Every structure is written in C-alpha cells, then in structure tokens.
Amino acid sequence: MRVRWGSFWLAMAAFAAMGFLIAPLVMVVAISFTSSQLLRFPPEGFSLRWYYALIDNPQFIEAAWTSFQLAVACSIVATLIGTTAAIAIYRYRFFGRNAIYLLLLSPLMLPQLILAIALLIYLSRAGLPGSFLSLLIGHVLVTLPFVVRLVLVGLERIDPNIERAAAVAGATRFEVFFRVTIWLIFPGMFAGAAFAFIMSFDNIVVSLFFTTSRMVTLPVEIYEYLEYADDPLITAVSSVVILLIVAMLLVIEKTVGFTKSFTAVEHG
Amino acid sequence: MTTHPAIELAGLTKRFGDVVAVDSIGLEVGVGELVSLLGPSGCGKTTTLNMVAGFLDPDAGDIRLHGQSVADRPPHKRNSGMVFQSYALFPHMSVFENVAFGLRVRRLPKAEIERSVHEALAMVRLDGLHDRSTQQLSGGQRQRVSLARALVYQPDVLLLDEPFSNLDAKLRVAMRAELVEIQRRAQVTALFVTHDQEEAMHISDRIVVMNAGRIEQIGSPTDVYRRPESVFVADFLGEANLVEGRIAAATAETATVETADGLQFRAETTKPWSNGDACWLMVRPEHLVVCADTDPAPANRMHGTVKSHAFLGSAHIVQVEAAGRDWSLKLSDSEWTPVAPGDDVAIGWNAPDCVVLNA
Ligand SMILES: Nc1ncnc2c1ncn2[C@@H]1O[C@H](COP(=O)(O)OP(=O)(O)OP(=O)(O)O)[C@@H](O)[C@H]1O
Ligand SMILES: [Mg+2]
Numbered sequence: 001m002r003v004r005w006g007s008f009w010l011a012m013a014a015f016a017a018m019g020f021l022i023a024p025l026v027m028v029v030a031i032s033f034t035s036s037q038l039l040r041f042p043p044e045g046f047s048l049r050w051y052y053a054l055i056d057n058p059q060f061i062e063a064a065w066t067s068f069q070l071a072v073a074c075s076i077v078a079t080l081i082g083t084t085a086a087i088a089i090y091r092y093r094f095f096g097r098n099a100i101y102l103l104l105l106s107p108l109m110l111p112q113l114i115l116a117i118a119l120l121i122y123l124s125r126a127g128l129p130g131s132f133l134s135l136l137i138g139h140v141l142v143t144l145p146f147v148v149r150l151v152l153v154g155l156e157r158i159d160p161n162i163e164r165a166a167a168v169a170g171a172t173r174f175e176v177f178f179r180v181t182i183w184l185i186f187p188g189m190f191a192g193a194a195f196a197f198i199m200s201f202d203n204i205v206v207s208l209f210f211t212t213s214r215m216v217t218l219p220v221e222i223y224e225y226l227e228y229a230d231d232p233l234i235t236a237v238s239s240v241v242i243l244l245i246v247a248m249l250l251v252i253e254k255t256v257g258f259t260k261s262f263t264a265v266e267h268g
Numbered sequence: 269m270t271t272h273p274a275i276e277l278a279g280l281t282k283r284f285g286d287v288v289a290v291d292s293i294g295l296e297v298g299v300g301e302l303v304s305l306l307g308p309s310g311c312g313k314t315t316t317l318n319m320v321a322g323f324l325d326p327d328a329g330d331i332r333l334h335g336q337s338v339a340d341r342p343p344h345k346r347n348s349g350m351v352f353q354s355y356a357l358f359p360h361m362s363v364f365e366n367v368a369f370g371l372r373v374r375r376l377p378k379a380e381i382e383r384s385v386h387e388a389l390a391m392v393r394l395d396g397l398h399d400r401s402t403q404q405l406s407g408g409q410r411q412r413v414s415l416a417r418a419l420v421y422q423p424d425v426l427l428l429d430e431p432f433s434n435l436d437a438k439l440r441v442a443m444r445a446e447l448v449e450i451q452r453r454a455q456v457t458a459l460f461v462t463h464d465q466e467e468a469m470h471i472s473d474r475i476v477v478m479n480a481g482r483i484e485q486i487g488s489p490t491d492v493y494r495r496p497e498s499v500f501v502a503d504f505l506g507e508a509n510l511v512e513g514r515i516a517a518a519t520a521e522t523a524t525v526e527t528a529d530g531l532q533f534r535a536e537t538t539k540p541w542s543n544g545d546a547c548w549l550m551v552r553p554e555h556l557v558v559c560a561d562t563d564p565a566p567a568n569r570m571h572g573t574v575k576s577h578a579f580l581g582s583a584h585i586v587q588v589e590a591a592g593r594d595w596s597l598k599l600s601d602s603e604w605t606p607v608a609p610g611d612d613v614a615i616g617w618n619a620p621d622c623v624v625l626n627a
Pocket of ligand 2: 313315
C-alpha cells in the first residue's frame with residue numbers, strides 16, 4: 001500500500017497543534033496535585049491539599065457559580081438577539097441594513113478594553129453600575145458578533161427553494177420559519193450559543209469593570225487572588241473548571257452532537 | 269357554471285431593473301393539460317413559473333387559477349405544488365414527513381394524513397421508503413419524494429422547474445415517461461419548465477416556446493416541430509437547414525422560394541405569400557435524402573459533394589456541400605447507402621417537408 005505522505009504530515013501537524021494547545025492544560029492539572037507551596041512545574045510529590053484549600057476558600061465556588069449563571073444567561077440572550085438580527089440582516093433589505101450589520105460585528109474589531117470603558121461610562125450614566133445586569137449587557141455585547149456570524153453562515157447555506165417549497169405546500173411565513181428555517185439554522189444557532197457560553201465564562205476584560213465586591217466572576221476572582229498570592233490554589237480551581245467544562249461538552253456531544261453542529265456549520 | 273382554464277396568464281410582465289425578464293405573456297392551460305415552457309437560458313421561464321407560484325410579484329398583468337385571480341395571494345394560498353431542480357427536500361425530516369408537510373399545515377386528521385402519504389408514495393413507487401432520511405436517497409428517488417410532496421394535497425396546478433436536470437441522462441429519460449403517467453393519474457394541470465427540446469416534445473400536450481421574455485409560438489409538439497412559425501423556433505427545436513430567399517411565385521397552397529444566387533425551391537404552405545416577400549426556407553435534416561438518378565425526382569433536388577459523415581448508431585449525419593452552402597442530412601441506418609467524403613451525390617426533399625418562414 002502506498003503511504004499517503006500528504007495526509008501523514010497533515011495528521012502529524014494536527015497532533016502537534018493539539019499537543020501545543022493541550023500541554024498548558026495538562027501542566028495546570030499536574031501542578032494542582034503538588035504538595036509544595038510553589039506554583040511551579042514539575043509538581044513535587046502528590047497531595048490533595050490544594051483541593052482541600054479550595055473548600056476553605058468558598059469565594060471561588062461562589063465566583064464559579066456567578067460565572068456559570070452569567071454564561072448561561074449570556075448565551076441565551078446573545079443567541080436570541082443574534083439569531084433575530086442575523087435573520088433580519090439576511091432576509092430584509094431595509095434602510096441602514098449595512099450599518100446595523102457593521103455595528104453588530106464591530107465588537108469583533110474593537111479592543112474589549114475600549115468597549116468596556118465606553119459601556120462603563122454609559123451604564124453608570126444610565127444608573128446601572130456594577131451588577132449582574134451590567135455584566136450581562138457587557139458579555140452579550142462581546143459575544144453577539146459570533147452568534148450573528150455563525151447564524152448568517154447557516155442562513156447563507158440554505159437552499160432558498162427549501163423555504164419556497166414549504167410556502168407553496170401551504171405553510172404561512174410563520175410556519176415556514178418554525179417548521180423549516182429554524183431547523184436549518186439550528187446548527188449555527190447552537191454553535192453560536194456554545195461560543196457565547198465559553199467566551200462569557202472566560203471573559204475578564206469586560207468583567208473587571210462591572211464586578212462588585214458581592215458579584216465577582218471566576219476569572220476576576222482568580223486574577224485578584226493572583227495579585228497577592230502565588231500558591232497553587234488557582235490550579236486546583238482551574239482543574240475543577242476544566243473538569244466541569246469537559247463534562248458539559250461530553251453531555252452535549254451525547255445529546256445534541258457538538259462536533260456535528262460545528263461541522264454542519266462548516267459544510268452546510 | 270362555465271369552465272375556466274386551470275391557468276390563465278394575461279399580459280404578465282416582470283422587470284429586473286432594465287431587463288424585461290418576462291414581457292407581456294399570455295397563455296391558457298386547460299384543466300389536466302401538461303404544458304411546457306421551453307426556451308434558451310435566461311428567456312424568462314423560471315421567472316414566469318415563480319410568478320405563478322407567488323414568489324415574485326408581476327409588474328403588470330394577471331394570473332388566474334381556475335378563473336380566480338391569484339396575483340395578490342401569497343404562495344401558501346394558491347393551492348399549487350412545485351418541484352425544483354435542486355429537489356429542495358426538508359433535510360430534517362424523513363421521507364414520510366416531507367410528503368406529509370402540506371397535509372400537516374392544512375391541519376388534516378392524523379389517519380387521513382397517514383393514508384394520503386402512503387397513497388402518494390405508492391404513486392411515485394416509493395412505498396416502503398417512508399422511514400428513510402432524505403440523505404439516504406438517490407437523485408431520482410429524491411425527485412420522486414418531491415413530486416409526492418407536491419401532489420399529496422391535490423393541488424390545482426403542479427409547477428416543475430427543470431426537475432430532471434440534475435439526473436443522469438438515462439434516468440432523465442425514464443423519469444419523463446413516469447412523470448406523464450403520474451400526472452395523468454393525478455389528473456393535475458402541470459406547467460413544466462425546461463430548456464431541453466427533446467424533453468418538452470416527449471412529455472407535453474402543448475409547448476410554449478419562449479425567447480427573450482416573449483412567447484414565440486404555442487402548439488403541440490408536432491406543430492412546433494413540423495410547422496414552426498419563426499426562424500427561432502425552427503432553429504431551437506432540433507436541427508434545421510435554413511436558406512434565406514424571396515418568394516418568386518405563390519398560390520394558396522404552394523410557394524416557390526428563390527435564393528439570392530438564383531436557386532428555386534418549392535414548398536407547401538398555408539400562409540398567404542406575395543411575390544417578393546423576404547423569407548426563410550427550412551428543411552429538417554431527416555427530411556433530406558440522398559437520391560439515386562433513377563428515383564422519381566423529389567420536388568427539390570441538387571447535386572453536391574459529401575464533406576463529412578458520422579455514424580451515431582441510430583442515424584448517420586452527412587454534411588453535403590451543394591449550391592454554395594452546407595446541408596445537413598440525417599439518414600436512418602436502415603435506409604443507408606454508403607457514401608464517403610468526396611463523393612458526388614444528388615440530394616433532395618419533397619415540397620411538403622419544408623417550411624417557409626417570415627424573415
Ligand atoms: N432576481 C433577479 N434579479 C435580476 N435579474 C434576474 C433575477 N432573476 C432573473 N433575472 C434575469 O431575468 C432573466 C430571466 O431569468 P430566468 O431565471 O427566468 O431565466 P430562465 O429561462 O429560467 O433561464 P435558465 O434556463 O437559465 O434557468 C435573465 O436575464 C436573468 O438574468
Ligand atoms: Mg430557470
């Protein structure tokens with residue numbers, strides 16, 4: 001059999017890239033089991049002391065819970081708004097359509113820092129300083145462009161005759177949308193929601209501006225902890241988060257089919 | 269009650285910017301008829317069909333289905349069925365659900381939906397495949413699902429836009445006969461768009477030949493092929509030998525056409541011609557024959573030289589140079605007497621076999 005060198009090297013490159021991406025995660029998890037005081041690789045000995053320490057620092061668990069709620073809310077809101085906006089942009093030729101499209105995508109190009117400052121000024125004028133709502137608004141703003149893009153890609157790949165076939169067969173516009181269109185763009189919506197969730201959970205720049213002493217997200221909590229301590233506690237926090245996210249991805253993969261959703265976005 | 273045509277188009281017009289895609293079209297399709305819109309790419313076939321379906325608003329004119337104007341009705345209120353070249357099946361539904369769609373949105377009882385879908389699937393010979401996902405079907409099967417989906421709710425009109433163009437050549441031909449049979453059995457009026465003249469001839473009760481947004485001619489397949497009314501129709505439907513000339517003599521039934529270089533041909537015609545009218549003479553390659561000197565001379569006869577010969581299995585294509593131009597002959601294998609390039613031959617045709625056309 002002929003060895004296909006092209007695909008061999010491609011596979012090697014893929015493995016290398018994957019290793020490169022995964023190595024830091026593996027390091028973090030490894031350090032979390034260290035018995036030493038130092039945030040250093042390789043870990044020394046083996047202990048669960050940093051996991052016990054985690055239990056003594058409930059602010060991390062609280063922050064993780066806040067982040068989770070925020071990420072879920074952000075992903076729902078961003079998906080609803082993003083899908084609606086994408087459909088409006090794709091379907092209707094209205095005045096200012098391009099402007100709205102660019103505006104929706106602008107958070108992709110603006111540094112989050114500038115966005116966050118602007119939003120802080122705006123929201124405090126509107127009487128909405130640090131709160132869950134202002135965090136949510138900030139997160140939706142930075143995740144929305146991804147949802148819009150992903151849903152638009154999904155819409156662009158629909159054969160317009162599929163919707164026409166539904167209409168001729170007697171479906172009202174409303175029925176066409178809920179019986180046909182939404183199923184065709186579901187992979188894009190789902191990928192958008194997943195993206196929004198992860199980006200929100202991960203966000204620090206925007207969150208820094210809107211957290212209060214009582215409302216702190218996990219990345220901010222970790223960041224602030226690192227300011228005065230550099231022990232391996234945060235590696236234990238990170239490991240737990242990694243575990244939870246992997247578990248979540250597995251559940252989604254088994255129920256909805258995560259990779260399928262993404263490849264569906266790729267291949268239409 | 270007077271009976272109305274199933275489809276009536278009156279002065280139907282559609283412009284896209286400066287392009288007049290459909291230019292004041294008038295057409296009546298009788299109940300149960302299968303009529304084809306035939307024409308070259310870009311002549312406005314799809315635009316016409318899309319206006320009948322309700323996807324496009326006409327700029328002028330009216331569309332009546334069974335006597336009722338539907339120009340202001342959205343597609344879902346026209347009770348029509350449509351089959352697309354791209355199949356356009358619902359990818360998230362099984363074969364059964366695809367076919368059931370029109371019945372579900374009509375809110376019919378479950379038992380009736382079940383029965384009608386199975387009937388429709390049986391009609392397109394897909395019984396037993398109702399559980400399949402549409403991705404597991406071949407192109408021909410997909411198009412049959414889409415036919416069943418369009419017929420299951422007994423539409424007033426069936427619209428088909430090049431439904432077989434994505435299928436391979438053999439299947440395409442097989443599906444033609446099947447479509448005609450299904451359409452007869454469902455007793456549905458059908459408007460069929462194609463750019464394939466053979467397909468149109470094969471299936472249609474009548475053919476509407478279109479060119480640049482206008483109707484060139486409407487008639488039975490035999491009519492438009494044998495009695496084209498314009499050079500465009502003559503040329504678009506099959507092969508044609510076309511000669512430009514003037515009328516040299518005319519009676520009620522015959523005309524003599526004289527070419528610029530003085531050749532005279534006799535033709536039968538039903539149109540009144542006057543001496544000096546500019547015209548074209550058209551004769552189909554299969555009506556030209558190679559004649560031996562002993563034959564009773566056909567009305568029109570010339571001597572020429574064979575330029576090329578090709579064997580296509582069922583027929584021979586021979587190019588003969590005569591009277592300063594090339595003539596194309598299509599001779600069936602059974603009446604074939606071998607000729608080779610360079611041979612001198614006499615070719616000819618009978619007066620009823622050629623047509624005189626307006627210049
Ligand atoms: N949405 C549109 N916008 C602008 N011009 C259009 C549009 N749809 C069709 N046209 C133009 O209208 C004319 C007729 O197009 P139409 O699609 O009806 O042709 P057709 O006969 O179906 O051709 P084909 O055999 O290639 O499908 C063409 O010149 C086409 O470019
Ligand atoms: Mg077309």
